[in-house]
Amino acid sequence: MARKTGSHSETTGPLVRQAALRLFAQGGYAAVSMRQIASEVGLQAGALYLYTPDKQTLLFDMMHEHLEELLTAWDAVEKPTTPVEQLQTFTQFHIRFHLERLDAVFIANMELRNLSPENFAVIEKLRKAYEDELQSILAAGHAGGAFRVPDLKLATLAIIAMLTGVNTWYREGGRLSRDRVERIYWNMVRRSVGA
Amino acid sequence: MARKTGSHSETTGPLVRQAALRLFAQGGYAAVSMRQIASEVGLQAGALYLYTPDKQTLLFDMMHEHLEELLTAWDAVEKPTTPVEQLQTFTQFHIRFHLERLDAVFIANMELRNLSPENFAVIEKLRKAYEDELQSILAAGHAGGAFRVPDLKLATLAIIAMLTGVNTWYREGGRLSRDRVERIYWNMVRRSVGA
DNA sequence: TCAATATCTGAACATACGTTCAGTTCAAGG
DNA sequence: CCTTGAACTGAACGTATGTTCAGATATTGA
Numbered sequence: 428m429a430r431k432t433g434s435h436s437e438t439t440g441p442l443v444r445q446a447a448l449r450l451f452a453q454g455g456y457a458a459v460s461m462r463q464i465a466s467e468v469g470l471q472a473g474a475l476y477l478y479t480p481d482k483q484t485l486l487f488d489m490m491h492e493h494l495e496e497l498l499t500a501w502d503a504v505e506k507p508t509t510p511v512e513q514l515q516t517f518t519q520f521h522i523r524f525h526l527e528r529l530d531a532v533f534i535a536n537m538e539l540r541n542l543s544p545e546n547f548a549v550i551e552k553l554r555k556a557y558e559d560e561l562q563s564i565l566a567a568g569h570a571g572g573a574f575r576v577p578d579l580k581l582a583t584l585a586i587i588a589m590l591t592g593v594n595t596w597y598r599e600g601g602r603l604s605r606d607r608v609e610r611i612y613w614n615m616v617r618r619s620v621g622a
Numbered sequence: 623m624a625r626k627t628g629s630h631s632e633t634t635g636p637l638v639r640q641a642a643l644r645l646f647a648q649g650g651y652a653a654v655s656m657r658q659i660a661s662e663v664g665l666q667a668g669a670l671y672l673y674t675p676d677k678q679t680l681l682f683d684m685m686h687e688h689l690e691e692l693l694t695a696w697d698a699v700e701k702p703t704t705p706v707e708q709l710q711t712f713t714q715f716h717i718r719f720h721l722e723r724l725d726a727v728f729i730a731n732m733e734l735r736n737l738s739p740e741n742f743a744v745i746e747k748l749r750k751a752y753e754d755e756l757q758s759i760l761a762a763g764h765a766g767g768a769f770r771v772p773d774l775k776l777a778t779l780a781i782i783a784m785l786t787g788v789n790t791w792y793r794e795g796g797r798l799s800r801d802r803v804e805r806i807y808w809n810m811v812r813r814s815v816g817a
Numbered sequence: 818t819c820a821a822t823a824t825c826t827g828a829a830c831a832t833a834c835g836t837t838c839a840g841t842t843c844a845a846g847g
Numbered sequence: 848c849c850t851t852g853a854a855c856t857g858a859a860c861g862t863a864t865g866t867t868c869a870g871a872t873a874t875t876g877a
């Protein structure tokens with residue numbers, strides 16, 4: 428196996444992280460043992476510690492990388508000018524990005540309480556940063572009269588909850604295409620803010 | 623301590639179940655030990671087995687009771703005649719019921735994967751039954767032209783995800799009153815289905 | 818008051834956990 | 848070919864787990 432492939436600050440090897448991701452998503456952080464992870468990669472448990480300092484770092488690194496990717500990806504998206512269009516862009520981006528990462532999203536939502544307090548603080552900050560992206564779109568639309576949003580924070584969280592909810596039921600090859608799901612959700616989101 | 627207080631079919635003692643509920647919600651099923659639960663009730667671990675056959679049953683019983691209560695409570699609600707009013711009733715009911723049971727809801731959403739397959743099947747059925755309640759309201763409204771809902775199943779899940787999302791941020795004594803939260807959410811739900 | 822029954826303890830069982838580490842294997846460079 | 852260093856094993860460490868159970872304690876009814 429090859430180790431630390433460079434530029435990140437993560438202390439975790441990518442192959443190990445990938446295996447742990449699948450297993451954590453399936454069984455939960457607390458329920459998955461280092462021996463299970465090792466056997467998934469074809470190693471003995473001891474060898475894992477060449478790739479991660481401990482189990483907790485494994486969890487933190489995958490959440491951290493996920494959220495960094497999320498923010499970077501959103502940053503790279505070309506933004507339209509009007510709030511309504513921006514909200515549509517955000518909606519489609521959110522659904523698409525999250526559906527491509529079922530395991531990582533599941534873990535990021537479910538395993539927060541298994542982070543050490545310091546690690547939790549880091550992750551929470553990144554989550555907040557993403558929420559703020561949506562919130563500022565809603566704020567702009569509210570100020571310009573395009574949206575009717577009685578409470579910004581609440582609307583932000585409500586929309587994100589609704590959108591992330593797709594992950595609990597959508598499966599590739601199911602009844603609805605991803606495009607169609609995106610369109611329907613966009614309509615619901617748009618109407619929910621009165622646009 | 624008093625044991626089995628009667629009419630339910632649960633095999634779990636209520637005091638033990640209540641303590642386990644708090645602890646499971648806080649730390650997760652897999653991360654909480656029988657000894658922790660026992661110490662919370664002021665017993666030794668062995669004594670717990672007078673109140674539950676095993677840890678798994680503890681988890682199942684609390685989920686099962688929660689969902690039974692949910693369905694019973696919704697059953698007892700007086701329903702208005704029009705779909706729009708019904709949707710409003712459902713929205714308020716859902717928020718109110720769920721906010722009064724933060725721990726139970728958290729567990730019901732997070733610990734599904736820790737149920738044995740047979741137990742999971744039972745719980746899943748009850749969840750589905752509740753979703754169907756909302757879905758039939760949407761169906762009626764769609765048929766009568768009060769709602770515009772391109773996909774019934776999707777809209778049902780989207781609305782429930784949005785509503786249950788309240789539990790992740792609302793806390794008693796926070797910035798918004800529960801009444802205000804209910805009103806804002808109702809407006810978003812109403813608009814999201816085009817009513 | 819005494820026996821019967823319900824409740825609970827404390828220790829033990831087998832098994833699993835995260836982590837460490839001395840020592841083996843293996844690939845590459847000189 | 849031999850040396851060096853990284854990659855990995857396998858066993859061990861201390862601790863924790865869910866569950867069982869013989870025996871002690873408390874409560875109750877006659």
